[in-house]
Each structure stands twice: as structure tokens, then as C-alpha cells.
Amino acid sequence: MHNMNLVKMLDFQQKGDERGKLVVIEGKQDIPFDIKRAFYIFGSDKDVVRGQHANRKTEFVLINVAGNSKVKVKDGMGNEAIYCLNRPHTGVYLPTMVWKDMYDFSEDSVLLCLASEHYDPQEYIRDYAEFTKEIQDMENEEK
Ligand code: TYD
Numbered sequence: 001m002h003n004m005n006l007v008k009m010l011d012f013q014q015k016g017d018e019r020g021k022l023v024v025i026e027g028k029q030d031i032p033f034d035i036k037r038a039f040y041i042f043g044s045d046k047d048v049v050r051g052q053h054a055n056r057k058t059e060f061v062l063i064n065v066a067g068n069s070k071v072k073v074k075d076g077m078g079n080e081a082i083y084c085l086n087r088p089h090t091g092v093y094l095p096t097m098v099w100k101d102m103y104d105f106s107e108d109s110v111l112l113c114l115a116s117e118h119y120d121p122q123e124y125i126r127d128y129a130e131f132t133k134e135i136q137d138m139e140n141e142e143k
Contacts, residue, residue, distance in 0.1 A: 002135075004075035006095040007083070010061065014089050023089050025114065031061045032093060033116035040065070040112045044105040051100040054131045057123040059116040062102070063091035067109030074099040076128075076135035085111070097138070099131055 012030055015022045027034035044050060051071075062071060068086035076099060083092045094100060102111065117123070125131045 002075050002077065002079075002139075003095040003097045004073060004079060004081070006093070007073050007081065007098060008093050009083060010091045010093055012063075012089045012091065021089075025061070025063075025091075031091075031114065033059050035114050035116070036118050037115040038112065039115070040110055041102070041105075042110045044069075044109065046105060046107075048103065048105060050102040052126065052128075054099045054125045055096055055123055056125065056134075057096060057117050057120070059096055060094040061091045061114045062094065063088065063112045063114075065110050065112045067106035068104075069102055069106065069109050069111055070104040072101040072103070074101075076132040077139075097135065099128065 010031065012023045012025060015024065025031060025035075041050060054076075062085060064085035065088045068084065071083045071085065071092055071094075072080055073083070073094065074080045076097075085092060105111070125134065
């Protein structure tokens, strides 16, 4: 099974009361992994495409805590899917070895990214041809 089948939207519980809302994300409870790293992306123009990489080791959860954006996921074998992030209580889970593009950022977009690993540029695949090659190698190994 390709990892792209593991991509899924997550809906987090909102703990709201008259003071406002609160969303809690605990590693291994609300998302499939322990959180080692958090970063967020904001101030990207509408026509910017970010991401454009796959990760050999890191899993992510992406949440637009403000504004909205889209994430396009590709499996390297011709299949792709688009996820809209437009609510602070929904996220998308991205396993390892899927290609991702983040785009269509609203002006007020703050895209929170939770990661299962510390930053290591070596585990990023930034070349699409290299990505499809490694996917093909994985497919061949399974056979
Ligand atoms: P980049 O991976 O290009 O961002 P995106 O995933 O949004 O396309 O990262 C931008 C810069 O920030 C790049 O110089 C690497 C650096 N960076 C870190 O130092 N640590 C991190 O955890 C991340 C995600 C990026």
C-alpha cells in the first residue's frame, strides 16, 4: 500500500466556553506521532507554492490556525489529492514519502506544522525525479 492512502483529515475537539475556544493536540493521542518540532508559515503571497518536497523520515500534521491554504499531495505514481485547510480545529496528517505542495495562502494564513522529527535537511527530497525514483524502488522492494 502506498503511503498516500494514509493521508487523512483530522478533526480536533474544541473545548469552547463563554471565554472562547481552545484546541489541544497531544502527541500520540490526537495525532499519530510524538511531536518533536513545531514551525509555522505565514506572510506567503497568494501565488507562492511552498513545500515541494517529500520526507524520508518525518511525518507532519498541518493546521491553518488562522486563514486558509491548500495542500496538494502526490504519490509519485500519478495520483494526487488536494486538502483544504480552513478551520483552526482541522488538520491534515501527512505520512513519510508523499510529495507535498502548499499554496493558495490567504493573506491572514498562519499554517502550523507539527513534525515527528527534528530538522534534518538530509531527509528532505526536493527533487521530484529523485522522489519518483525512490517510490519506484520502494514499490519494487515490496514485490
Ligand atoms: P523550507 O523547507 O523550504 O520551507 P517549506 O517547507 O515551507 O517549503 O524551509 C525554509 C527554510 O527554513 C530553509 O532554509 C530551511 C529552514 N528550516 C529550518 O531550519 N528548520 C525547519 O524545521 C524547517 C521546516 C525549515
